[in-house]
Amino acid sequence: MIVRGSESLLVQGITGKQGSFWTGKMQEYGTNVVGGVNPKKAGTECCGVPVYASAVDAMQAGTTFDVSILFIPPLGVLAAAQDAMAAGCKKLVCLTEHIPVRDVMFMMAEAKERGVQIVGPNTAGLVTPGECFVGFMPAFDPAIFKAGNIGVISRSGSLGTLMCLNIVQAGFGQSAFSGIGGDPIIGTTTRDALEALDADDRTEAVVMVGEIGGSMEEHAAEYAATMKKPVVAAFIAGGSSPPGKKMGHAGAIVMGDKGTYKSKKTALEAAGVEVLATPSAIGPALVNAKIPQC
Amino acid sequence: MNFEEFAAKPLLAKVGIPIPTGMLAHDSKQAASAGEALGAVIVKAQVPTGKRGKAGGIIVADSAAETQAAAEKILSMTIGGTAVEKVLIEQRAAISQEYYAAILNDADSKGPLLMFSDQGGMDIEEIAQSQPEKLRQLAIDVRSGVQLSEVKALVEPLVDASVVQPLADLLCKLYQAYADNDAELMEINPLALLDDNSLMALDCKFVLDDSAIKRQQELAKHGTPDKLTGRELAAQELDLKYIDLDGSIGLLANGAGLTMTTMDVITHYEGSPANFLEIGGEAYTKATEALKLMLDNEKIKSLVVNFCGAFARTDVMTEGVINAWQELQPEIPVFFSIHGTGSIEARAMLKDRLGMDSFTTMDEAIQAAIQAAGSAGGANS
Numbered sequence: 001m002i003v004r005g006s007e008s009l010l011v012q013g014i015t016g017k018q019g020s021f022w023t024g025k026m027q028e029y030g031t032n033v034v035g036g037v038n039p040k041k042a043g044t045e046c047c048g049v050p051v052y053a054s055a056v057d058a059m060q061a062g063t064t065f066d067v068s069i070l071f072i073p074p075l076g077v078l079a080a081a082q083d084a085m086a087a088g089c090k091k092l093v094c095l096t097e098h099i100p101v102r103d104v105m106f107m108m109a110e111a112k113e114r115g116v117q118i119v120g121p122n123t124a125g126l127v128t129p130g131e132c133f134v135g136f137m138p139a140f141d142p143a144i145f146k147a148g149n150i151g152v153i154s155r156s157g158s159l160g161t162l163m164c165l166n167i168v169q170a171g172f173g174q175s176a177f178s179g180i181g182g183d184p185i186i187g188t189t190t191r192d193a194l195e196a197l198d199a200d201d202r203t204e205a206v207v208m209v210g211e212i213g214g215s216m217e218e219h220a221a222e223y224a225a226t227m228k229k230p231v232v233a234a235f236i237a238g239g240s241s242p243p244g245k246k247m248g249h250a251g252a253i254v255m256g257d258k259g260t261y262k263s264k265k266t267a268l269e270a271a272g273v274e275v276l277a278t279p280s281a282i283g284p285a286l287v288n289a290k291i292p293q294c
Numbered sequence: 295m296n297f298e299e300f301a302a303k304p305l306l307a308k309v310g311i312p313i314p315t316g317m318l319a320h321d322s323k324q325a326a327s328a329g330e331a332l333g334a335v336i337v338k339a340q341v342p343t344g345k346r347g348k349a350g351g352i353i354v355a356d357s358a359a360e361t362q363a364a365a366e367k368i369l370s371m372t373i374g375g376t377a378v379e380k381v382l383i384e385q386r387a388a389i390s391q392e393y394y395a396a397i398l399n400d401a402d403s404k405g406p407l408l409m410f411s412d413q414g415g416m417d418i419e420e421i422a423q424s425q426p427e428k429l430r431q432l433a434i435d436v437r438s439g440v441q442l443s444e445v446k447a448l449v450e451p452l453v454d455a456s457v458v459q460p461l462a463d464l465l466c467k468l469y470q471a472y473a474d475n476d477a478e479l480m481e482i483n484p485l486a487l488l489d490d491n492s493l494m495a496l497d498c499k500f501v502l503d504d505s506a507i508k509r510q511q512e513l514a515k516h517g518t519p520d521k522l523t524g525r526e527l528a529a530q531e532l533d534l535k536y537i538d539l540d541g542s543i544g545l546l547a548n549g550a551g552l553t554m555t556t557m558d559v560i561t562h563y564e565g566s567p568a569n570f571l572e573i574g575g576e577a578y579t580k581a582t583e584a585l586k587l588m589l590d591n592e593k594i595k596s597l598v599v600n601f602c603g604a605f606a607r608t609d610v611m612t613e614g615v616i617n618a619w620q621e622l623q624p625e626i627p628v629f630f631s632i633h634g635t636g637s638i639e640a641r642a643m644l645k646d647r648l649g650m651d652s653f654t655t656m657d658e659a660i661q662a663a664i665q666a667a668g669s670a671g672g673a674n675s
Contacts, residue, residue: 018605075509095605100506101399102476105436108404124604136605138635156551157604161634162656165602169655182550185401211551214401237554240561241570246504248535248550248572278559280657 001091001119001188002176002196003067005030005131010055010063010089012037012080013071014046022071022136023047029140031132035063037083055080055087067091069125069134077121078103085116093134094120097183104185111187118187119180122249124157127177135179137161148173148294150286151197151229153190154209155182155216156249159237163209163279170283171293175202182249184213190220198227205291206231207282208273211249212238213259221267233274233285236264295502295517296342300382302500305475306482309467312494316384322366328383329361337364338382342518343374344499351378354386376521387494392484393453394418394429395465397472399479399503403433406472408440408465412452414484428452440469457487464493475513476506525569525587532583534573541566542667543660544594544626546584546615548573548606556600559657565664568594578606581614582621589624595667596627600656603634612640616647627666631659 009026013019014036024047027033035049035058042053052058055068068084070077070092077099084092092111099121111118119126125135130147133139137157144165150172154160157179164174178193180186190210197203206224208231210217217236224231239261241247265275274285297305303313317328318340329335339351346352351373353364361383371378392414400407411429413421421429432448434440445462453461464485472480481499488494507514522530529536535550539557543565547553553572560567568591573584588594599615601608612632619628632640632652641652653659 074505098505098508100476100509101478101503102436102473102506105399105405109435109437112404136635138604141634141637143637144634154551156549158547158549158553158602158606158634159551159555161604162552162555162602165633166655185399185404187404209551211554216401235555237551237558240558240567241554242537242539245537247537247554247570277562278657279555280655 001117001126001178001193002128002200003091003126003132003134004128005032007066007132008032008034008064009134010035010037010058010065010068010084011071012055012068012084014038014051015041016071018136019071020047025140026133029133031134034065055084055089059087065089067093067134069093070095072096074099078106081107081118082110085110085114090116092116092118092187093123093125094118094181094187095123095125095135096120097122099183101185104183108185108187120183120186121181122183122186123179123181124160125179127174129174137177137179144168145177146173146294148175149202149204149292150174151200151203151206152177152209153193153197153206154179155190155211156209156237159279160209163207163235163282166280166282167207167286170286172286172291173294175200175204182211190216191223194220194223194227194231198229203229205229205286205289208234210234210236210264212236212241212247212261212264213249215258217264218267221271221273224268224273225271230289231271231273232289232291233276233282234268235276235279235282236261295504295507295514295519297500297502297517298340298342299338299497299499300340300380301516302498303495305471305500306468306495306498309470309474311464311467311471312492314384314387314494314496316382318380319365319383320380321369322362325365325381325383326358326362329355329358332383332385334386335361335383336386337361337368338384339368339371339373339378340380340382341373341376341378343376346373349373387486388489389486390489391487393461393487394421394483395468395485396479396481396483397469397477400433405436406434406469408432408434408445408448408469410449410452410465414486418483434469439473440466442466456491460493475500476503476510477501478503525590529587532580532587534571534580534584534587536587537570538591539567539569540593541568542593542595543663544568544588544591544597545600546571546573546581546588546597547600548578548603548611552600552602556598556656556660559660560598560664563657563661563664565660565667573606573611578611579614581611582618585615585618586622589622594626596663597629598660598663599628599630600659601632601634601640603636607636608632608634609636609639609643612643616643619648627663629653629659629663629666631656
């Protein structure tokens with residue numbers, strides 16, 4: 001998924017410590033924040049924008065928004081997401097980790113019915129370098145993000161950040177960063193993110209950052225083989241992880257033959273995607289693929 | 295969180311799914327009296343792992359003496375690394391057919407998935423491989439729940455017509471148990487059709503969604519906690535994600551993806567990681583505690599601190615590490631790679647207080663750490 005500077009953003013949970021800190025960072029960078037939500041502080045202002053009791057209230061007060069971001073604790077996320085969807089929002093960015101999976105499934109069912117795109121849960125967000133970001137990514141660090149032509153997809157925020165750093169160190173830049181989240185059930189899969197980047201005018205090539213667990217990378221590999229644009233390389237984290245253990249992310253677990261590094265590597269290589277031994281190998285891979293530098 | 299059979303089955307009974315009459319025994323004396331009371335029984339090891347049967351942890355017995363002997367044998371076993379501490383002794387019933395039934399959280403359909411097979415008692419992955427037509431699946435809308443008519447249509451091709459209705463009823467109850475208990479997996483294998491044409495759950499596997507424990511605290515008391523090392527337990531109390539490994543390179547990183555990758559890259563350069571330790575997410579302020587914990591491991595010969603801050607601010611994490619370093623004054627060499635949110639402040643702090651620089655890339659920091667571990671006599675096994 002991609003977010004661009006023309007889109008307007010509502011921040012649910014804007015008054016919290018993280019909510020207000022990152023809202024300030026997003027605004028400084030150029031993200032168009034139009035309002036926030038906190039039922040207990042409705043009628044006040046935070047970060048220079050009005051605070052509403054709910055997303056539906058914001059909408060009824062005439063504040064329109066394209067995207068909503070949720071800085072909400074795990075057990076409150078389902079209600080907040082339902083509120084945003086009821087307000088007509090079509091794009092939700094869900095940062096929260098450790099939401100009960102049953103609540104996530106309720107969100108996903110409602111989103112499907114309403115045609116809403118959920119990014120996450122457990123994502124670090126979306127960045128369009130030089131334009132805007134939604135989430136808690138260091139978009140403002142020029143060593144990591146620079147406007148360019150590479151679309152980057154990552155299940156992990158920290159590792160996605162490292163990959164973006166390596167891309168910039170190698171003299172390239174990004175058209176979009178799509179953090180999709182480390183949970184076992186997420187709204188936007190690697191494959192969905194590939195589709196969006198394939199259709200994006202600014203993107204000329206794609207870099208994927210995956211991890212062990214689930215079968216998203218295998219599904220993505222099938223699609224990568226059919227794309228107009230090259231998926232130049234992928235890094236899959238967790239090749240050295242012991243089986244049967246959750247490696248930090250709830251979704252990063254190998255069960256039997258499912259979710260293994262080998263299965264993902266085989267599928268990606270069959271689709272013509274180079275699988276990197278270390279994230280720093282991305283520079284040479286992009287040069288070899290003759291992707292124009294910026 | 296895994297639940298052993300004896301803790302999972304009551305969840306089925308609660309929604310009206312028949313289970314065998316049984317008793318839990320912790321020693322051979324309890325087993326003998328259970329055998330006395332129950333007659334022809336099956337004695338089953340209670341451990342949080344599958345493949346008990348193959349390991350010899352399931353024995354049939356027809357008298358109190360046999361039951362006692364079976365229990366004694368099983369209670370002396372270690373299965374999947376766990377010493378058996380209790381057995382479940384259940385009355386045996388005459389079985390005419392065994393089915394498989396399970397409901398789980400499915401990533402592909404993003405909702406509950408009901409799976410049914412008439413090839414019960416087997417490993418379900420084997421059925422999926424060898425006889426896919428014998429394993430039928432139904433994606434369920436979590437909002438409306440399971441529909442009886444859909445379940446009937448699911449099982450119809452695989453079972454006798456007389457069984458369709460009672461079986462579909464039972465599977466709807468299984469869905470209830472799955473939904474009420476925030477299950478990641480609720481599985482009955484085997485689900486038996488008895489000689490009198492009634493149905494009974496002969497085994498049950500229940501996995502509670504870890505993210506739901508905070509609203510299922512009563513239930514979670516009956517689960518089996520993961521087997522942890524001393525350091526892993528200490529980390530859990532601090533709410534840190536820590537896993538002990540066998541190697542000599544300690545690593546501290548932020549975020550699950552970056553921490554796994556640090557392990558991978560250490561392995562790629564032929565070093566061996568001593569641990570997985572992540573201080574990302576909300577834990578990024580706990581760098582001091584994290585460092586103390588990992589330095590407690592004598593196997594560590596060198597240390598990599600790899601921060602790439604997104605949400606986690608590297609200045610806050612680095613300050614924590616420096617504080618701990620100055621307090622503990624460890625003698626092992628440490629190598630930093632710091633990038634992302636707060637990195638300018640973090641690098642300045644590192645220079646100022648420890649007189650050290652961050653490496654330009656993670657790879658360089660890791661290679662330096664591996665070399666240092668080698669020269670410290672910590673050759674990687």
